[in-house]
Amino acid sequence: MSLxxxxxxxxxxxxxxxxxxxxxxxxxxxxxxVVVVLALFPYIVYSGTTAIMVQAFIVLTxxxxxxxxxxxxxxxxVGQQAFVGLGAYFVLILAIxxxxxxxxxxxxxxxxGVAALPLWWLVSRLRSGYFAIATWVLAATVMLIIEKxxxxxxxxxxxxxxxxxxxxxxLTAYTYWAGLAVTVVALLAIYLLLRGRLGLVLTAIRxxxxxxxxxxxxxxLARMLVFVVAGVGCGAAGGLLAISQLQVQPxxxxxxxxxxxxxxxxxxxxxxxxEGPILGTIVYMVLQQxxxxxxxxxxxxxxxxxxxxxxFARRGLWGLVDARLNLRxxxxxxxLRLDK
Amino acid sequence: MSWxxxxxxxxxxxGLYALFACGLSLMFGVMKVVNLAHGDLxxxxxxxxxxxxxxxxxxVLWSFLIxxxxxxxxxxxxxxxxxxxxxxxxxxxxxxxxxxxxxVIENGLLQFFTANTRGIGTGLALVTGSFSIGxxxxxxxxxxxxxxxxxxxxxxxxxxxxxxxxxxxxxxxxDKEAAQLAGADYRHVFGIAAAVxxxxxxxxxxxxxxxxxxxxxxxxxxxxxxxxxAVVIGGLGSLWGTLxxxxxxxxxQQIGAQIxxxxxxxxxxxxxLAVLALRPQGLISxxxxx
Amino acid sequence: MSGPPNGERPERGTPLVExxxxxxxxxxxxxxxxxxxxxxxxxxxxxxxxxxxxxxTLLRTIxxxxxxxxxxxxxxxxxxxxxxxxxxxxxxxxxxPEGRRLFGSxxxxxxxxxxxxxxREGPWTIExxxxxxxxxxxxxxxxxxxxxxxxxxxxxxxRALLANPRVLLLDELSLGLAPVVVQRIYGMLPQIxxxxxxxxxxxxxxxxxxxxxxxxxxxxEGRTTLEGTPASVSADQVEAAYxxxxxxxxxxAAPEGSEP
Numbered sequence: 098m099s100l101x102x103x104x105x106x107x108x109x110x111x112x113x114x115x116x117x118x119x120x121x122x123x124x125x126x127x128x129x130x131v132v133v134v135l136a137l138f139p140y141i142v143y144s145g146t147t148a149i150m151v152q153a154f155i156v157l158t159x160x161x162x163x164x165x166x167x168x169x170x171x172x173x174x175v176g177q178q179a180f181v182g183l184g185a186y187f188v189l190i191l192a193i194x195x196x197x198x199x200x201x202x203x204x205x206x207x208x209x210g211v212a213a214l215p216l217w218w219l220v221s222r223l224r225s226g227y228f229a230i231a232t233w234v235l236a237a238t239v240m241l242i243i244e245k246x247x248x249x250x251x252x253x254x255x256x257x258x259x260x261x262x263x264x265x266x267x268l269t270a271y272t273y274w275a276g277l278a279v280t281v282v283a284l285l286a287i288y289l290l291l292r293g294r295l296g297l298v299l300t301a302i303r304x305x306x307x308x309x310x311x312x313x314x315x316x317x318l319a320r321m322l323v324f325v326v327a328g329v330g331c332g333a334a335g336g337l338l339a340i341s342q343l344q345v346q347p348x349x350x351x352x353x354x355x356x357x358x359x360x361x362x363x364x365x366x367x368x369x370x371x372e373g374p375i376l377g378t379i380v381y382m383v384l385q386q387x388x389x390x391x392x393x394x395x396x397x398x399x400x401x402x403x404x405x406x407x408x409f410a411r412r413g414l415w416g417l418v419d420a421r422l423n424l425r426x427x428x429x430x431x432x433l434r435l436d437k
Numbered sequence: 438m439s440w441x442x443x444x445x446x447x448x449x450x451x452g453l454y455a456l457f458a459c460g461l462s463l464m465f466g467v468m469k470v471v472n473l474a475h476g477d478l479x480x481x482x483x484x485x486x487x488x489x490x491x492x493x494x495x496x497v498l499w500s501f502l503i504x505x506x507x508x509x510x511x512x513x514x515x516x517x518x519x520x521x522x523x524x525x526x527x528x529x530x531x532x533x534x535x536x537x538x539x540x541v542i543e544n545g546l547l548q549f550f551t552a553n554t555r556g557i558g559t560g561l562a563l564v565t566g567s568f569s570i571g572x573x574x575x576x577x578x579x580x581x582x583x584x585x586x587x588x589x590x591x592x593x594x595x596x597x598x599x600x601x602x603x604x605x606x607x608x609x610x611x612d613k614e615a616a617q618l619a620g621a622d623y624r625h626v627f628g629i630a631a632a633v634x635x636x637x638x639x640x641x642x643x644x645x646x647x648x649x650x651x652x653x654x655x656x657x658x659x660x661x662x663x664x665x666x667a668v669v670i671g672g673l674g675s676l677w678g679t680l681x682x683x684x685x686x687x688x689x690q691q692i693g694a695q696i697x698x699x700x701x702x703x704x705x706x707x708x709x710l711a712v713l714a715l716r717p718q719g720l721i722s723x724x725x726x727x
Numbered sequence: 728m729s730g731p732p733n734g735e736r737p738e739r740g741t742p743l744v745e746x747x748x749x750x751x752x753x754x755x756x757x758x759x760x761x762x763x764x765x766x767x768x769x770x771x772x773x774x775x776x777x778x779x780x781x782x783x784t785l786l787r788t789i790x791x792x793x794x795x796x797x798x799x800x801x802x803x804x805x806x807x808x809x810x811x812x813x814x815x816x817x818x819x820x821x822x823x824p825e826g827r828r829l830f831g832s833x834x835x836x837x838x839x840x841x842x843x844x845x846x847r848e849g850p851w852t853i854e855x856x857x858x859x860x861x862x863x864x865x866x867x868x869x870x871x872x873x874x875x876x877x878x879x880x881x882x883x884x885x886r887a888l889l890a891n892p893r894v895l896l897l898d899e900l901s902l903g904l905a906p907v908v909v910q911r912i913y914g915m916l917p918q919i920x921x922x923x924x925x926x927x928x929x930x931x932x933x934x935x936x937x938x939x940x941x942x943x944x945x946x947x948e949g950r951t952t953l954e955g956t957p958a959s960v961s962a963d964q965v966e967a968a969y970x971x972x973x974x975x976x977x978x979x980a981a982p983e984g985s986e987p
Binding site (some may be wrong): 167173218219220222226227229230235238242244245252320352357360364368395405407 | 447473522533536537538665713717
Binding site (some may be wrong): 482485601604607610614615617618622623 | 754757767790791792811812817821822824828829830831832833837838840842844845846886887890
């Protein structure tokens, strides 16, 4: 009698592979409604609220990019402030030369993406921990180089031209809509990227890099693409920052604080899911508004919570929701449905 | 002459950078942890030294004897608790925990001590005095720091090569499972390595407070990034490489300062990037490290 | 060593190593499915089986590098299932891991010194290791990474012996080594084991295992297919058990030494 008989073979005949458990149409419609409502904000809320929303858009965009890097591509970067700063300075440079800052925004984003290429070449060979610090050094270097040019403000910075004569209420509204547009485009881009081939490659790398390589996945290329996309996204956020603050100061736009915010927001909200940064940003904004006068404190609290969650709640807040409800607002994975 | 002076200053400050770098390199070599709070811990040591001196009025140099061991113990405890916890989870967890620590420490220092800079032992003859060789003025302090760095590195080398725990540290770094099979508790060994790293960085931090000024953000702006640059330039995994890397970095910075006073830091980073681009394994490479 | 012809074991007191209904998983894969056996002091107990049969997993679980899903590991009567590997090592379980796993950046002598770092009292010293393996003394300061496979295997054995263990676990000594080298290493074993050291070894090379073992235990896909002494089992039985062919002993056979 052979022992190799008891294979647990329940033949699986009827099954389907689908994208989402629930009907995607509903979540898509819901998202559209949310975006439309948000777009109407300048008409219905005070300008103080829209200013806060712009901050939220900036943080959400940056956090989504950091999430893409760390949660999907396994690249932990503490130097993304380099791209935030570059985006701000691209807008500044273009505005000085006569372009409307709003028109400059997409150019700045793309410019940041292009700048990501040589930076990637410099740091891509380093192992993850050293990769992280190297990105930080890169950011510091970029800032020091930019500070040498007094025509764009040198070490002290300068105000952003191009809005002379602009009606303040209109400016606030346009800034808000720019922020909304950047965020929607960013989230949509990430969603579509992850749904496609890139998403599969990244998941494969995340699970087992050696296996992924040997099955033909272009690991280096995938990571570089993600790095560039994150550069574009953070650059857009930086351009938004310049527009919303109406000035560009190197110490402010290249501050490590941006990385701290994007990283902590992502960890708290949930790394590795698109919904995570959204939830994290909401928590962050609430926290910031509550402690608005205690600048250093909310970073301290944020840092402590992030440490706690990195140790004890790896999937973040969204992970807790997801585990209970099996909910994906942005379906990028696959479900195996058995026909019973 | 000012160029010769610059080079000498650069070499001497390289010793300080080596003190910062060796702890970073040790922690990465042994437990594969890149401690993003490394520099901030040096600053903490400096602030604690200031506090101890202010409260107890002991001579400045005695503060080393108190603060360095305390920081070493702190290192052991931190490693056994949250760093080991993070290590058990993922690389990202270790980076986030140390990054979180860094942010918390810096903002905490900012809250309690403001952004003002502080120095240590500013009135001491050791700090202000200097001697001359020909037309070159050399401060006592930079020489003392350089000598200290060399002594520390020699001590470290002896510790790692000739003592039981040094061997265990190297063994655990090579293969921690095989070390377990030989009876070694690698968590304890990691703790010892962390204690050594924290001790050396505390030494560097207090020295830095005497050499320059300490501020809440010095830990990251200056110490961490310079320490890392020194490690990369010198070569990952090489102890004496950290000294060479520190010296090269220091010299590059001083030469940059000769060109333009605001280019000091930038010059150092550019040399770092050049090494990264052209010889990523560093000047002294010890086999495959990446 | 071949043991009594009818396969029975005379009562030898408490088993030194005992494994009860061990179930071990690798992620979702069930690597060991209810393994039980006993090893008595002085025995050379060989676990054989094809690749993936679960042999190394078994040894690693006994050493403590792997946690069982259920079941227990006993050492000299005490339940050590929850004990960390270094604690077990200090109590007298020494393992020569699969693939040698020497400390590459350490010299030969330093590797031995680490082996001796937490050693128990006993006859093995570094001097004695050098006397036993005469080539080692001259090359003791050489980096372990520069040795050949066979030389590394001997150093790994020496490193484990220096802990003066009560039971020596040998995981796939023959792996990656030329047959001549394997012969030589197995040839050395009796000399090393003279002092009554208990050995639990895992081996893919059945002929070598049969040559040195006092008892054999065959695994297939995580289950026991054969147990006995080399004298009490035939070549056909071993072959059938190894490959899982018709004629293999059913897994419900009572393990040696248990109550009838």
